[in-house]
Structures are given as structure tokens and as C-alpha cells.
Amino acid sequence: LKSTPSDPPFHERRRAVRLLPGTPGNDGILDPRFGKKVFKLLPGDFFVTRRDEILTTVLGSCIAACIRDPEAGVGGMNHFMLPTAMHDSGAWTGNAGNANRYGAFAMESLINAVLKLGARRERLEVKLFGGAAVIPGMSDVGARNIEFVRDYLATEALPVTAESVGDVTPRRVNYLPRTGDVLVRRLRLVTRDSLAQREREYLQTLAREPVSGGVELFGS
Amino acid sequence: VPGAGRGTAARVAADRRGPEQYGVWRMASLILAVDDSASMRQMVNFTLKGAGYQVVQATDGVEALEYARGNAVDLVLTDVNMPRMDGITLVRELRALATYRYTPMLVLTTESSQEKKMQGKQAGATGWIVKPFNPDQLLATIARVL
Numbered sequence: 001l002k003s004t005p006s007d008p009p010f011h012e013r014r015r016a017v018r019l020l021p022g023t024p025g026n027d028g029i030l031d032p033r034f035g036k037k038v039f040k041l042l043p044g045d046f047f048v049t050r051r052d053e054i055l056t057t058v059l060g061s062c063i064a065a066c067i068r069d070p071e072a073g074v075g076g077m078n079h080f081m082l083p084t085a086m087h088d089s090g091a092w093t094g095n096a097g098n099a100n101r102y103g104a105f106a107m108e109s110l111i112n113a114v115l116k117l118g119a120r121r122e123r124l125e126v127k128l129f130g131g132a133a134v135i136p137g138m139s140d141v142g143a144r145n146i147e148f149v150r151d152y153l154a155t156e157a158l159p160v161t162a163e164s165v166g167d168v169t170p171r172r173v174n175y176l177p178r179t180g181d182v183l184v185r186r187l188r189l190v191t192r193d194s195l196a197q198r199e200r201e202y203l204q205t206l207a208r209e210p211v212s213g214g215v216e217l218f219g220s
Numbered sequence: 221v222p223g224a225g226r227g228t229a230a231r232v233a234a235d236r237r238g239p240e241q242y243g244v245w246r247m248a249s250l251i252l253a254v255d256d257s258a259s260m261r262q263m264v265n266f267t268l269k270g271a272g273y274q275v276v277q278a279t280d281g282v283e284a285l286e287y288a289r290g291n292a293v294d295l296v297l298t299d300v301n302m303p304r305m306d307g308i309t310l311v312r313e314l315r316a317l318a319t320y321r322y323t324p325m326l327v328l329t330t331e332s333s334q335e336k337k338m339q340g341k342q343a344g345a346t347g348w349i350v351k352p353f354n355p356d357q358l359l360a361t362i363a364r365v366l
Contacts, residue, residue: 104259105352109330111257112301121256121303155259213332213350215361218341 028053036176041079043202046106048076048113052178058187059130059171060195061142062202063149066127066175066182067110067158069119075177076114080106081145081199083206098211103148105213111156126153127182128163129173135196141203142166170195249294249366250274254284254310255328256302260351264297264328267355273362281305285313288320295366296320300329300336308336308343315344324365328353 028037034054039047041057041064049055055077057064068075082099115121131146146165153160164171164184170191174183187195251273253264261277268275276293278284280302288296296314298307305313307327314320324346329336332350340348346365349358 100259101263101352104257104263105330108257108260108351112330115301152259155262156257210354211352212354212357213330213352215347215349215357216337217347217361217365218345 038174041077043079043081043199046076046078046080046110046113048074048110048117049177050074050117052176055175055177057173058191058195059173060132060134060192060199061130061138061145062199063128063130063145063165064173064175065107065110065149065153066129066173066177067114067124068177068180069114069123070125070180071123072118072120073178074114074117074119075175075180076110077173077175077177078106078110081141081202081206082148083209083211084141084144084203099144100148102206102211103145104152105211107149107152107156121158124158125161125180126158127175127180128153128160128165129171129182129184131165132170133166133168134170134192135199138200141199168192248272248274250276250292251295251297251362252276252278252284252288252293254278254281254296254298254302254307256280256299260299264353264358267353267358268297268362271359281307281310281313284310288314289317292319293323295362296323296325297328297362298325300327300331300340308339308345311340311345312343324362326361326365328358 028039031038031054036052036054038054038056041047041055043062047055050073057077057079062079062081064077064079066075066077080103082103084099128149131142133142135141162182169189170187172185172187251268253261253268253275255261255264256279265275265277276287278287282304284298285305298310300307307329311325314325325344326347326349327340327345328349328351330351337348347361349361
């Protein structure tokens with residue numbers, strides 16, 4: 001068997017451009033109001049911690065799932081949206097279509113990361129945020145993201161204990177995994193334009209990238 | 221068969237022929253798909269069944285090992301991070317059994333580090349597929365190693 005070298009997945013390539021939260025050089029920023037370190041997440045990121053820290057992100061139509069195990073004291077957050085085909089194609093929709101596979105990947109990456117830090121699946125509690133209609137002319141993007149993540153969590157039998165989703169206003173979410181507390185601030189509509197632009201770019205990047213992580217066959 | 225992958229259509233067609241008509245009668249290959257995520261099992265099951273394979277699902281390494289010991293499986297497709305027994309341990313345990321010495325075993329995981337891949341290779345995995353999986357690529361890889 002021939003071994004085929006594979007490109008690193010899209011996330012790793014994109015993330016290499018900036019320092020990931022929690023990696024050396026990005027050790028968070030101390031927030032004097034809370035006296036805790038704050039880690040900022042951008043679209044496509046996820047971050048998990050065992051420490052008493054704050055995870056923060058700004059959401060338009062994207063989703064942030066906040067997942068923690070209260071007993072293990074471990075929690076994390078992701079920030080993602082489903083890719084959509086810029087040209088309609090059967091590969092994008094349906095049961096194992098690109099959109100579902102990418103969304104499941106984003107959720108599973110976060111869940112695996114909290115499990116690795118000692119969380120137990122049966123103790124996980126989930127809070128959901130985002131999915132607002134912020135991109136002009138693409139009002140269904142947020143709704144689609146909400147529908148996906150609810151379906152996914154129902155299939156995985158993971159309970160949603162709190163949520164703030166939908167509507168038209170962007171949200172700033174501050175999550176404290178240690179306590180499970182979430183501070184959500186609805187943002188003024190002026191922030192919508194720049195946010196919509198960022199999300200449109202994120203969507204375009206997702207549409208260009210193949211939803212595939214690569215294959216390597218081991219020679220014997 | 222709609223959505224049949226290359227190489228599998230012939231196998232599926234062969235299933236419909238009885239042994240009395242043909243010298244060799246072969247069932248569709250049986251794949252043991254192991255993942256602790258129900259969504260992932262659904263998507264993998266959908267993809268494999270659509271290509272004409274028979275699929276048995278297991279939720280962790282312990283369940284998979286138990287099934288594989290009592291049944292002849294043609295290919296194992298396993299996740300890595302699972303409760304009770306992870307996928308790399310599963311591959312190692314199966315390889316130690318005489319009946320699974322040459323059975324193709326593919327790992328399907330979010331893990332993409334070289335270190336984990338090497339662990340998989342040393343345990344006896346045939347190949348390593350990083351999520352999110354591409355259905356065509358998954359089917360092509362399976363057809364190649366079966």
C-alpha cells in the first residue's frame with residue numbers, strides 16, 4: 001500500500017496564522033473587572049479549560065456551544081457555522097452532506113477536548129448562543145445553524161440547560177466554565193454590518209475548502 | 221444501487237445472484253463501525269449502507285471487541301477517543317487475535333497529530349482518516365483496502 005501524505009485540516013492551516021487561545025504566546029488577557037483571564041474566540045475556534053477563566057466571543061449567525069462537566073470542573077466553547085454551497089449541489093445537503101459533517105466535526109472537536117480533560121459524557125451540560133439573522137439576504141443562515149445544533153445535541157442525548165438564540169441582534173457571550181455562568185450582551189445594530197461582513201467571509205472560506213481531513217494509508 | 225461507490229457496485233450485484241447460478245457467492249462485506257458519537261455513527265452508517273455494505277455499529281471499543289470476537293467482520297472502522305476502550309487499543313486487541321491478523325482496520329478520528337497516527341500504525345491500523353470525512357474518499361479508501 002502506498003502512503004499518501006495529507007494536508008493538515010483547514011482549521012490547522014487557518015489557525016496557524018494567529019496564536020490560538022491557550023497556546024504559548026496567547027495566554028489570555030487579565031480582565032480587571034473579574035480578576036480572571038479572558039480568552040477570545042473567533043469563527044472556527046474552540047477552547048477548553050480546567051482553570052477559572054472566561055471565554056468570550058461575538059456572534060452573529062454563528063453558534064457558540066458552551067459545554068462543561070460541573071463535577072470535573074472542565075468546560076469549553078466553540079464558535080462555528082455550517083458551510084453552505086455557493087452553488088447548489090447535492091453534496092452539501094442531506095444526512096451526510098458537507099454541512100452536517102462540518103457541523104458535527106465542530107461539535108465533536110469541542111466535546112472530545114472536554115472529555116480529554118476529564119469530563120464525562122453523561123455529566124455534560126450545554127448552553128447555546130447565536131444564530132441571529134445578521135447577514136442581509138441570507139436570513140436562513142442563523143436559523144439553519146440553530147436547527148443543526150439542536151438536532152445534533154438531541155441525537156447525542158446531551159441536554160441544553162440554557163440558550164439565547166435567533167432574533168436579529170448580535171451577541172457578546174462571556175462564559176465562565178468553572179461556574180457555568182454566562183453573561184450575554186445584545187449588541188447594537190451598528191455592529192451588524194462589520195459582523196455580517198466577517199461572517200460572509202467565513203462562509204466563503206468554508207465553501208472553498210473541501211470538507212475533508214485527509215487520508216493516510218500505512219505501508220507495511 | 222444509488223450512490224454505490226466504485227468497486228462496490230459489482231459486489232452488491234453479486235449478492236443478488238444465488239450460489240446455484242454462480243460458482244462463488246459472496247455476501248456484501250461486513251463493516252464494523254465504532255464511534256461513541258451517535259451523529260457520527262448515523263453519518264457513517266448512511267454513507268456505507270448507501271454504497272451497499274453491511275454495517276454493524278458499536279459505541280466503544282469494548283462493545284466492538286465483543287462483537288468482533290463472535291462474528292466475522294471484513295473491515296473495522298473506528299474512532300479513537302471513546303469511553304471504556306479507545307480505538308487504538310481496540311485495533312491492538314483485534315490484531316492479537318488470529319482471525320483479525322489481516323483484516324483491514326481504518327481509524328476515523330478528529331485526531332490529526334503525527335504522534336497519534338504513529339500510535340495507530342504501531343497498534344496495527346491499516347490507515348488513518350481525519351474528520352470531517354469526505355464520503356467519496358472514505359468509500360474509495362475502504363474499497364482499496366478490502
